[in-house]
Amino acid sequence: MFSFLAILLLGFLLGMRHATDPDHVVAVTTIVSKQPGIAKAGLIGVLWGLGHTFTIFVVGTMIILFRVTIPPRVGLSMELTVAAMLVLLGVLNLSGALRWLQEKFTPNSQLATPLGSDAGRAGMQRRDAFAPTQTDVAQPQSWRLRQNLKSFGLYNALRPLVIGIVHGLAGSAAVALLVMTTIRDPWRAITYLLLFGIGTIAGMMIITAVIAMPFAFTVRRFSGWNRGMAVASGLLSLAFGLFLSYQIGFVDGLFTTHPLWTPH
Numbered sequence: 699m700f701s702f703l704a705i706l707l708l709g710f711l712l713g714m715r716h717a718t719d720p721d722h723v724v725a726v727t728t729i730v731s732k733q734p735g736i737a738k739a740g741l742i743g744v745l746w747g748l749g750h751t752f753t754i755f756v757v758g759t760m761i762i763l764f765r766v767t768i769p770p771r772v773g774l775s776m777e778l779t780v781a782a783m784l785v786l787l788g789v790l791n792l793s794g795a796l797r798w799l800q801e802k803f804t805p806n807s808q809l810a811t812p813l814g815s816d817a818g819r820a821g822m823q824r825r826d827a828f829a830p831t832q833t834d835v836a837q838p839q840s841w842r843l844r845q846n847l848k849s850f851g852l853y854n855a856l857r858p859l860v861i862g863i864v865h866g867l868a869g870s871a872a873v874a875l876l877v878m879t880t881i882r883d884p885w886r887a888i889t890y891l892l893l894f895g896i897g898t899i900a901g902m903m904i905i906t907a908v909i910a911m912p913f914a915f916t917v918r919r920f921s922g923w924n925r926g927m928a929v930a931s932g933l934l935s936l937a938f939g940l941f942l943s944y945q946i947g948f949v950d951g952l953f954t955t956h957p958l959w960t961p962h
Contacts, residue, residue, distance in 0.1 A: 702886060709890045713897020716869065717747070717905055721780055721942065725861055726902065728787040728935045730910045731928040732797060738854075739910030743902035745855055746862035750902075751895030753866025758874035758891045762884050768871050770959035774952040776867040781942035783864050788936025792929065872961035 726746055730739045760766050873894060881887040913924060951957040
């Protein structure tokens with residue numbers, strides 16, 4: 699019993715480490731760069747982790763219970779979806795489409811706006827006109843947290859959730875196969891998957907909060923630097939996605955007649 703609890707703890711810790719994989723960090727950086735604010739960034743990490751855990755749990759459970767064998771071409775195709783997602787996020791970021799979508803579906807969101815521009819001055823006037831009163835300041839932190847979550851918007855919630863689901867495709871088979879080789883009992887193996895997913899959620903929440911710190915601190919005083927970091931995150935996502943596409947398509951052989959897939 700003690701050894702199984704140790705394995706579950708290991709699964710939680712490995713889930714936290716799994717959140718630091720480069721493709722995961724690059725994807726959430728692209729999202730967080732358009733959603734400054736440490737609390738909201740942490741929520742983005744939680745939603746991404748929930749989507750990722752959902753796929754890991756569903757696909758992994760099928761593999762464990764039904765002994766599903768995934769052909770190399772299918773496994774590589776699942777990993778290619780992550781590369782395609784990174785390319786798409788990079789293009790949307792660099793083209794300004796992410797900002798347009800954010801403004802369209804979350805009209806009350808406060809995005810990074812240059813303070814020297816007309817929009818920036820107008821935003822400052824609106825903030826001054828609606829500056830917090832003594833009553834607002836006296837409101838408890840929980841009330842202000844609920845207000846922030848309410849303004850988060852459905853679009854901002856669905857985006858990291860869907861991206862997390864896609865990312866879960868790439869790692870679900872590898873995690874399930876690893877569990878099957880170490881835990882023979884299927885229900886214990888599924889429990890391990892669940893703890894692994896919870897660890898991933900916790901790890902990604904911490905990572906997104908840390909990533910959001912420079913964006914949050916530069917959004918008003920150093921808007922040019924903030925925009926530069928957002929562009930850099932888009933370029934990184936695009937470049938890393940193209941690199942993964944080449945690696946999966948030609949080095950691992952998805953686009954050839956002899957695909958070679960090693961779950962990792």
